[in-house]
Amino acid sequence: MAPLLEIEDLTTSFETEEGLVQAVNGVSYALEEGEVLGIVGESGSGKSVHALSVMRLVPSPPGRIVAGRVSFQGRDLLSLEEEAMRAVRGKQIAMVFQDPISSLNPVFTVGFQLAETLRAHLGFGGAAAKRRSAELLDLVGIPDPHLRLTSYPHELSGGMRQRVMIAMALACHPKLLIADEPTTALDVTIQAQIIELIKELRRDLGLTVIWITHDLGIVAGLAQRVNVMYAGYLIERGSVREIYKEPLHPYTLGLLGSVPRMDRPSGGGLTSIPGKPPDLSRLGAGCPFAPRCGLADDRCRAEMPPFDGPDDSERVRCWHWRAVVDGR
Amino acid sequence: MDRAKPLLEVRDLAVYFPITRGVVLSRKVGEIKAVDGVSFSLAKGETLGLVGESGSGKTTVGRSLVGLQAPTAGSVLLDGEDFLALRGEALKQTRRRVQMVFQDPYAALNPRMRVGDIVGEPLEVRGGISRAAVRQRVAELLDLVGLNPAHASRFPHEFSGGQRQRVGIARALSLDPEIIVCDEAIASLDVSIQAQIVNLLEDLQRRFGLAYLFIAHDLSMVSHISDRVAVMYLGKIMELAEEATIHGAPLHPYTQALISAVPLPDPDIEDARQRIILKGDIPSPAKPPKGCVFSSRCQRCSAICREQAPDYREIAPGHFIACHHPGQAE
Numbered sequence: 079m080a081p082l083l084e085i086e087d088l089t090t091s092f093e094t095e096e097g098l099v100q101a102v103n104g105v106s107y108a109l110e111e112g113e114v115l116g117i118v119g120e121s122g123s124g125k126s127v128h129a130l131s132v133m134r135l136v137p138s139p140p141g142r143i144v145a146g147r148v149s150f151q152g153r154d155l156l157s158l159e160e161e162a163m164r165a166v167r168g169k170q171i172a173m174v175f176q177d178p179i180s181s182l183n184p185v186f187t188v189g190f191q192l193a194e195t196l197r198a199h200l201g202f203g204g205a206a207a208k209r210r211s212a213e214l215l216d217l218v219g220i221p222d223p224h225l226r227l228t229s230y231p232h233e234l235s236g237g238m239r240q241r242v243m244i245a246m247a248l249a250c251h252p253k254l255l256i257a258d259e260p261t262t263a264l265d266v267t268i269q270a271q272i273i274e275l276i277k278e279l280r281r282d283l284g285l286t287v288i289w290i291t292h293d294l295g296i297v298a299g300l301a302q303r304v305n306v307m308y309a310g311y312l313i314e315r316g317s318v319r320e321i322y323k324e325p326l327h328p329y330t331l332g333l334l335g336s337v338p339r340m341d342r343p344s345g346g347g348l349t350s351i352p353g354k355p356p357d358l359s360r361l362g363a364g365c366p367f368a369p370r371c372g373l374a375d376d377r378c379r380a381e382m383p384p385f386d387g388p389d390d391s392e393r394v395r396c397w398h399w400r401a402v403v404d405g406r
Numbered sequence: 407m408d409r410a411k412p413l414l415e416v417r418d419l420a421v422y423f424p425i426t427r428g429v430v431l432s433r434k435v436g437e438i439k440a441v442d443g444v445s446f447s448l449a450k451g452e453t454l455g456l457v458g459e460s461g462s463g464k465t466t467v468g469r470s471l472v473g474l475q476a477p478t479a480g481s482v483l484l485d486g487e488d489f490l491a492l493r494g495e496a497l498k499q500t501r502r503r504v505q506m507v508f509q510d511p512y513a514a515l516n517p518r519m520r521v522g523d524i525v526g527e528p529l530e531v532r533g534g535i536s537r538a539a540v541r542q543r544v545a546e547l548l549d550l551v552g553l554n555p556a557h558a559s560r561f562p563h564e565f566s567g568g569q570r571q572r573v574g575i576a577r578a579l580s581l582d583p584e585i586i587v588c589d590e591a592i593a594s595l596d597v598s599i600q601a602q603i604v605n606l607l608e609d610l611q612r613r614f615g616l617a618y619l620f621i622a623h624d625l626s627m628v629s630h631i632s633d634r635v636a637v638m639y640l641g642k643i644m645e646l647a648e649e650a651t652i653h654g655a656p657l658h659p660y661t662q663a664l665i666s667a668v669p670l671p672d673p674d675i676e677d678a679r680q681r682i683i684l685k686g687d688i689p690s691p692a693k694p695p696k697g698c699v700f701s702s703r704c705q706r707c708s709a710i711c712r713e714q715a716p717d718y719r720e721i722a723p724g725h726f727i728a729c730h731h732p733g734q735a736e
Contacts, residue, residue: 120596235687265459265623267684270667274683292597295626295669299676318673336601338630340653340668341675347608348630350601354566 080152081108082286083132083254088146090124090131093139096359101127101141103310109303111253114280114287116297116318118333119307122355125290128307129256133173134163151253169199172247176259178239182231188215188242189227195249214245219275237268244275248283258290273300294333298322306330309356309366311382314394326387326394326402329367365396373398412447413617414471414504414585419444419480421466425692438691440466441477442641445718448585451611453618455632455649457625457664461691462638464621468587471619472506473497502532505578509590511570515562521548521573522558528580547576551606568599575606585617592627604631625668629653634724637661640691640699643718647725657721657732660700666735682735698730706731 090102102124109115119125130136131143134155148155155166167173175181183191192214193207202210208227215223218241231239240260247255257276261269277300279285289297297304297318304321306314306329314327325331335349353370365382368374377397387393388403396402420443425436441463448454458464469475471482473489482489484500492500508514515524525547526540535543545555551572562570571591578586588607592600608631610616622628628635629649636646637660645658656662666682684703689695695702701711711730718728 120598237687265688266625266667267459267663268687269669270681270683273669274681293669294597294671298671298673299669299679322671322673333597334671336598337671338626339670339672340626340629340665341670341672343650343653347605348601350605351598352602354568354599355596 082111082151083109084147084149085132086147086149088128088131088143088148090127090136090141090143092141094359096357099358100310100361101358102131105146105307105310105312107305107312107315109254109286109288111286112280112284113303114276114289114297114301116301116304117288117290117307118292118294118297118304119290120292120355122309122358123307124310125307126258129173129258129288129290132256133167133171134158135167135173165199168195168247168252169250170252171254171256172250172252173256173258174240174243174247174260176262178236178243178263179231181243182239184231186230187227188229188231188234192227192242192246192249195246199250210249211245214249215242217248217279218242218245219271220245235268236264237271240264240272241275244272244279248279248285251283252285254286254288256288256290259292260289261296262291262293269296276300294322294337306333309358309361311366311395313367313396316391316393320393324403325406326399327367327396328371328373328398328402331402331406332370373401411449413450413485414448415483415486416447416467416471417445417481417483419467419470419482420478421463421470421475422478436692439641439694440691441470443718444480444638444641444643446636446643446646448617448619450584450617451615452634453611453620453632455628455635456619456621456638457623457628457635458638459623459688461640461688463641463691464638465589467638468506468589468619468621471585471587472504473501474506498532502528502581503583504585504587505581505583506587506589507571507574507578507591509593511567511574511594512562514574515570517562520559520561521553521565524562524573525558525576525580528577532581543580544576547579548573550579550610551576566599567595568602571595571603572606575603575610579610579614582614583616585619587619587621589621590623591620593622593624600627607631625664637664640689640694642699642728643726644700644729645725645727647727651725655734657725657734658727658729659704659706659731659735662735663703663705698728706733 086106088102088105092099092101105128117125132148189211192211196202196207196210211227212223215226220226220241261272291297301318304318305312308329314330332351351370356366364379368378383395383397385392385395419441421441422437422439424434426432427435444467456464466475470477489500522544526544529535529540529543544558548555553572592603620631632649635649635652637644639660645661663682663684670676686703689702697713698711698716701707716728716730718726721727721732
């Protein structure tokens with residue numbers, strides 16, 4: 079079966095005062111239908127811009143998708159007319175953002191905003207739109223859905239607002255849901271509720287999900303595959319087991335060492351990664367992680383490694399992944 | 407660490423904020439009990455973690471300790487002396503001993519001041535020190551927190567988030583405090599930088615015998631750094647115990663749910679885990695549930711929980727809890 083989404087060599091750059099910045103740099107991967115893909119990275123890693131590029135929502139100017147191919151169900155999204163792309167957005171690929179309060183319009187009720195989506199994309203009439211809106215709120219676990227339709231966004235808690243955003247995203251039965259840090263602004267007990275909801279929706283609706291986060295913990299229990307991004311590059315990819323149990327990139331290994339583990343008795347320092355995330359306007363030709371990497375040598379500083387890995391697996395972009403395996 | 411003779415003791419601390427109606431003739435129509443009867447102690451060289459979700463009052467507790475928020479009731483004793491009753495010179499001398507590191511390193515540093523002046527300002531306010539000595543001390547402090555002393559003449563915007571947080575720590579250290587209140591000091595930093603800052607805080611604690619009140623919503627980081635942990639919910643401490651107890655054998659249903667909600671970076675454990683998913687939202691602090699504040703979301707809630715708030719009591723030596731039905735999770 080052909081993958082649902084196939085991204086090849088996606089490159090997005092931004093015009094800035096410091097010059098041209100490559101926010102996404104030659105990212106390629108494939109996503110099978112029904113999978114949850116976790117994309118992990120810190121600020122500036124390009125994880126969000128990559129998602130906006132897939133949706134063709136990169137603000138332009140200053141941003142521009144300069145190269146690559148995004149194939150969704152066999153169609154190249156980057157060459158679609160804007161009108162055709164509008165039909166894809168929301169209807170086939172939907173997105174949920176980090177901050178639900180700035181994604182919802184404060185002067186309209188939740189019901190109005192849900193119905194608007196249904197009218198615009200699916201041509202629902204008034205009564206049908208209202209009924210379907212209530213069904214959607216019920217689907218995402220909002221109690222008293224009919225009552226909630228008349229609520230304004232400010233009357234809802236952060237967790238409820240994010241549920242509304244998910245309901246809105248699901249309104250047109252999209253094939254793919256891109257969730258960009260959807261739980262970062264929420265408390266942990268509410269985050270656990272949202273993660274549980276996404277798991278249920280995937281099971282019940284066969285939804286394919288891209289979950290973007292900086293938190294390695296969240297995707298461990300949610301995703302089947304994980305991509306790790308750093309400074310615009312996809313530097314490691316694999317099944318969730320491979321990434322957590324057999325990481326091959328020194329950055330992934332460092333990231334895993336940076337988070338304290340609740341399941342282990344505490345004690346001992348965290349193995350932090352020295353230095354700071356790179357300035358994207360000053361990246362050289364080499365591996366962007368080299369200045370912070372204990373294994374870096376002259377080759378790392380001069381040349382970005384291609385994908386490599388055990389058994390030709392193309393899992394990692396690191397010259398020294400064998401040393402990572404030996405040292406793990 | 408001498409737990410028997412605490413450095414800091416907080417007794418029945420309460421901070422209420424009035425809810426008012428009307429603009430010209432504003433009248434009080436209610437109050438938000440942001441902190442309601444919180445008691446704990448902190449020994450020299452100890453780290454007490456204070457965890458809670460939004461609205462739990464953890465930040466208000468921290469602000470009360472450094473004098474940024476006047477409590478409605480209760481006392482804060484520093485070496486047995488009531489910190490809140492002090493005035494004038496005595497207050498100034500005592501304030502030096504408790505310093506704070508703030509959450510947002512972007513908002514906490516004056517953008518128009520050079521980093522050297524930011525770190526040196528507390529020294530100048532205290533007075534009795536020459537300019538050359540201030541410069542010397544600033545250089546020492548910057549070096550101590552892992553910054554280049556030559557960068558004292560730079561402005562905050564020239565630094566990354568992690569570096570700014572180091573500046574905030576240097577400023578907090580400038581008056582040789584005994585206690586530092588870290589209010590979500592790592593929450594706005596990238597994961598790889600969080601570990602750096604936590605390691606720095608631990609290193610400074612070993613060198614200077616600092617006591618920390620480490621306020622955070624991230625239970626895994628709090629567990630990592632703390633000797634003891636207090637779990638807050640809607641203005642009250644639900645449970646307070648040794649870190650190993652909170653982590654390994656918590657007795658309060660809220661602590662258990664909170665631990666259960668922390669995602670673990672291990673797919674095998676995550677697959678096998680039975681999560682306690684709390685129902686509903688955190689109630690508004692303006693309208694907390696009657697009886698136990700956690701009763702509206704608690705799996706063990708019974709009739710008494712909805713009627714009567716449980717006492718905060720010592721259930722085992724050093725293990726405090728406010729619950730009618732304490733017990734191991736099922």
